[in-house]
Amino acid sequence: ADRNPGQPEFLQAVTEVMESLWPFIERHPKYAEQGLLDRLVEPERVVMFRVSWVDDHGQVQVNRGYRIQHSMAIGPYKGGLRFHPSVTLSVLKFLAFEQTFKNALTTLPMGGGKGGSDFDPKGKSPGEVMRFCQAFVSELFRHVGADTDVPAGDIGVGGREVGYMAGMMKKLSNRADCVFTGKGLSFGGSLIRPEATGYGTVYFAQEMLKTRGRSFDGLRVSVSGSGNVAQYAVEKAMAVGAKVITVSDSSGTVIDMDGFTPEKLAVLMEVKNHLYGRVSDYAQRTGTHFEAGVRPWHVPVDVALPCATQNELDADDAATLIRNGVLCVAEGANMPSTIEAAKAFEAAGVLYAPGKASNAGGVATSGLEMSQNAERMGWPREEVDARLLQIMTGIHAACLRYGARADGSISYVDGANIAGFVKVADAMLAQGVI
Numbered sequence: 001a002d003r004n005p006g007q008p009e010f011l012q013a014v015t016e017v018m019e020s021l022w023p024f025i026e027r028h029p030k031y032a033e034q035g036l037l038d039r040l041v042e043p044e045r046v047v048m049f050r051v052s053w054v055d056d057h058g059q060v061q062v063n064r065g066y067r068i069q070h071s072m073a074i075g076p077y078k079g080g081l082r083f084h085p086s087v088t089l090s091v092l093k094f095l096a097f098e099q100t101f102k103n104a105l106t107t108l109p110m111g112g113g114k115g116g117s118d119f120d121p122k123g124k125s126p127g128e129v130m131r132f133c134q135a136f137v138s139e140l141f142r143h144v145g146a147d148t149d150v151p152a153g154d155i156g157v158g159g160r161e162v163g164y165m166a167g168m169m170k171k172l173s174n175r176a177d178c179v180f181t182g183k184g185l186s187f188g189g190s191l192i193r194p195e196a197t198g199y200g201t202v203y204f205a206q207e208m209l210k211t212r213g214r215s216f217d218g219l220r221v222s223v224s225g226s227g228n229v230a231q232y233a234v235e236k237a238m239a240v241g242a243k244v245i246t247v248s249d250s251s252g253t254v255i256d257m258d259g260f261t262p263e264k265l266a267v268l269m270e271v272k273n274h275l276y277g278r279v280s281d282y283a284q285r286t287g288t289h290f291e292a293g294v295r296p297w298h299v300p301v302d303v304a305l306p307c308a309t310q311n312e313l314d315a316d317d318a319a320t321l322i323r324n325g326v327l328c329v330a331e332g333a334n335m336p337s338t339i340e341a342a343k344a345f346e347a348a349g350v351l352y353a354p355g356k357a358s359n360a361g362g363v364a365t366s367g368l369e370m371s372q373n374a375e376r377m378g379w380p381r382e383e384v385d386a387r388l389l390q391i392m393t394g395i396h397a398a399c400l401r402y403g404a405r406a407d408g409s410i411s412y413v414d415g416a417n418i419a420g421f422v423k424v425a426d427a428m429l430a431q432g433v434i
């Protein structure tokens with residue numbers, strides 16, 4: 001804590017990982033050698049930079065840009081860019097740290113990184129968003145590369161923003177690879193990448209439910225958020241027979257006891273992805289119920305899929321979900337549950353998967369996009385989807401392997417942390433003190 005003052009999210013992520021790793025490290029003391037843990041909690045490189053751009057009124061605006069290159073131990077730095085006013089060094093360091101373990105869990109050769117800016121895309125014109133993206137890349141470009149660091153999207157960075165940044169990257173580098181993943185299909189993107197995080201979260205939850213002999217069929221599901229991850233979690237959950245009854249954003253929650261339908265989801269996608277509107281606009285269009293200023297967790301459900309942002313589900317929310325009989329919580333977002341909430345789920349015997357396991361499908365499919373780009377091919381939708389399912393099933397199996405407790409229960413937290421750690425740590429030990 002003394003080395004990282006004012007970085008609560010980073011300290012929270014490190015605490016959560018170290019608490020679950022410690023008993024394992026005591027049994028395997030080689031992982032405490034060569035300063036391994038001290039090295040692992042220190043990003044290899046942090047780049048912070050000024051982003052200046054001109055708004056529609058001719059005024060100069062200044063934002064702060066970041067790229068955290070956390071670990072290259074098993075492959076190029078890999079992780080998304082977040083554009084949101086809540087972005088700080090602490091938030092991005094926590095995300096880059098988590099990303100390192102998540103990427104190891106996918107079994108693909110990707111290191112960990114994350115970046116972004118405190119720029120708020122809400123209310124900005126398309127021209128302003130493009131100029132900001134170009135200004136951001138005019139500095140970022142010198143730090144990234146297909147074998148160095150491969151950025152992608154995250155909160156506030158979707159296909160449109162990746163397109164603008166990849167375009168600027170191409171112009172500055174005079175190279176067609178344009179480095180980013182999550183690109184449009186017409187210039188090197190992968191089928192299924194937009195769907196991958198949401199689909200993958202549901203694939204993972206399916207595996208969790210199987211351990212109790214259950215399926216999604218007929219289960220009530222709450223989803224938080226209404227962005228990229230949330231939308232495709234809703235789509236896949238519906239497809240496997242669940243009744244999805246909530247979505248949300250930072251202004252409140254839509255509660256729809258009749259459940260989502262493909263038609264309603266199409267309206268949500270139109271409102272969020274093309275009109276850049278709010279879930280309240282969606283509620284108005286569909287005649288569904290909107291509750292301002294509340295989160296979805298008071299609604300009784302069998303499965304909860306938090307897909308918005310960090311620390312959006314606290315101990316009180318966990319207690320409410322448990323009281324209402326929740327069976328399974330699988331995180332689509334990164335660290336949406338506080339440490340206390342996560343502990344409460346495990347103590348109550350709820351099937352609980354941390355984001356680094358259950359939301360790894362997005363980055364895994366980004367890894368598949370890198371492979372397709374390297375071989376200058378595009379794989380069919382079915383092939384990418386089948387590989388995604390296989391990777392998520394594999395991560396689930398790794399969690400069972402490393403997360404089994406003496407009483408026969410499974411801690412997905414321990415399983416994901418230990419499985420991810422072992423791969424990164426073995427690579428670091430083999431490569432010496434660097």
Ligand code: NDP
Pocket residue numbers: 084086153154155156157158197225226227228229230248249250251307308309310312332333334359360362363
């Ligand atoms: P989007 O920008 O598409 O959507 C984000 C959603 O979360 C919006 O509904 C947004 O609401 C809500 N949200 C964001 N910040 C807050 C906040 N401070 N309080 C309440 N709600 C908030 O992002 P994604 O769907 O891509 O990302 C969602 C989560 O999933 C993040 O944690 C991200 O790191 C994680 N993730 C994303 C992956 C991907 O492939 N995209 C991969 C793995 C993890 P509003 O519009 O009101 O801000």
